[in-house]
Amino acid sequence: MEKINVKPAQGGIHSNHGKSHLMIKNTIYLFLLVLFGALCTGCTEPSETRSLVNILLIDAPGDFDEVWVEVEGVEILPAGSRGSEDNANWVSIPYQAASNMVLVSALIDETQLLVGRTELQSGNISKIRFLLGEEVYLIKDEERIDMSMTPDIEELLELDLDITIESGYSYDIILDLDLIQSVVADQNGDYVFVPHFRAFVSNGLSEIAGTILPVDIAPHVFAISATDTFSTLTSDDGGFFLSGLPEDEYLFKIEAPSGYVDTTFNLMTYPDSTLSLESITLQEITSSE
Structure with missing residues (x-):
């Protein structure tokens, strides 16, 4: 856990190696970097009690040329005013970019995509939900193959968390999507998107x-x-x-x-x-x- 001063970042793909061309690989990481700083845009409460949340996406892919996913953002569920989920409201963090289509298979070897950011009151985060659009497809042998989605996809996109965040500190929250398990071939030769996530704090x-x-x-x-x-x-x-x-x-x-x-x-x-x-x-x- 690190105390930092935060400067706003622009959306897009970021690579620690400065690479502009990215490849595909086999486990996706949705990397939510949660940062706390003195920045407070439009706040009604002192910034010392709030947290700036940056959401980044990373990956380690599968045996396909490319996998593209329509990313709309994420939602997180902080504790309510009495510290429980009973009176809590989901906080939406939209992905705002020129295109919502993301080459998720390219996000490997510490390469990250900034999905979005918001400010939160310090306290507990109990759930996170990945907001998936309607378009999901893969490229195999230079051919585009559209994927259908599993019927229980809404359940698979929501994960439990148990994170207590303190003002003025940074936290890494990672959504790890395993592409090998998430892209499933059926007996007809078609592909179904069955997202397999894990959520964890890197601390x-x-x-x-x-x-x-x-x-x-x-x-x-x-x-x-x-x-x-x-x-x-x-x-x-x-x-x-x-x-x-x-x-x-x-x-x-x-x-x-x-x-x-x-x-x-x-x-x-x-x-x-x-x-x-x-x-x-x-x-x-x-x-x-």
């Missing part, structure tokens, strides 16, 4: 970052514990980034494409830390292997 959790060579093979990267599995693919420069991992021992696995040998080893993660691995070069399979 107290860990990250794993590194680079896999050769840079152009895009292997699957997994961190597997006794209770959960986290996954991603690499970006254009071979970089990968896994976030929101609880402290634990993990089997780290690189599932290499055809022609290369899989790599596995064990590692530990610790709270509020980033484990930066040395560059990993995958071994090429020779004719004798």
Whole structure:
């Protein structure tokens, strides 16, 4: 948790690596960066008691050329005046951009999309809801394939939270959408969008970052514990980034494409830390292997 001064940011895709061309990969992260500062636009109460909320989207995708989603924003449910949900009202944070269509599969390796921001009274946040538009499609083998939506999609877009926010501090709230599970092929060869989210606060959790060579093979990267599995693919420069991992021992696995040998080893993660691995070069399979 960090105390900061906040300057408004513009909507759009942001990359820590300055890349303008983005690729696709396999677990989506809707990254809600919740920031607290002295900024208060149109407030009726002192800014010291309010929080500025920035919503950002990140991803680690699946086996498709592209996945496009119409993003309308998010809603969050803070505690009501008596500290409960009984008299609480949803706060809408719209996504305002030239186009609401977002190439979610491109948001990988710490690349982020600012979805929106608002100010909140300090207190508890109990729920978050992703606002999805009507248009969802993928590109596979240069062909656009429109996806239908699962009948229970409204339930899947709303998640429980238990976050207490304090004025003057920043919080990272992340919505993690797993594209591998979210894009489902039916027996007719059509695709259904079944969003699989997890929501968490990054405080107290860990990250794993590194680079896999050769840079152009895009292997699957997994961190597997006794209770959960986290996954991603690499970006254009071979970089990968896994976030929101609880402290634990993990089997780290690189599932290499055809022609290369899989790599596995064990590692530990610790709270509020980033484990930066040395560059990993995958071994090429020779004719004798």
